[in-house]
Amino acid sequence: MLRTFRAVLKGNLLEWQEQVNGWLQGDRTVQVLVTLLDEEPFAVTQGRGRQMADVLEKLAQARAFSGVDPSRWQREIRQDRELPERSE
Secondary structure, three states: OOOOOOEEEEOOEEEEOOOOOOOOOOOOOOOOOOOOOOOOOHHHHHHHHHHHHHHHHHHHHOOOOOOOOHHHHHHHHOOOOOOOOOOO
C-alpha cells in the first residue's frame, strides 16, 4: 500500500511536515517517489495567512459588510432544488 506524507525539499534533504515515525525507523531503507507540487512551501505561505488576517481586520474595522443580513443573503443565493413529492 502506498502512503503519502507531506514534506519540504531543501537542497537534497526532506523535512517532514508530519509524523513518519512508524514508517521511517532507524536506518531502514525505503523507496520513495517525490512529486514536486506547484505550491509554495509552508514557510512562505504562512506570511500570506498573516496578510489575509490583516485585510480581514481592516474590512471589519471599516464595517464593510454591516449592511448585509447573512440569513437573507444566504436565502437569496441558495439554489435549493424542489424535493420529490413535496410542493408548497
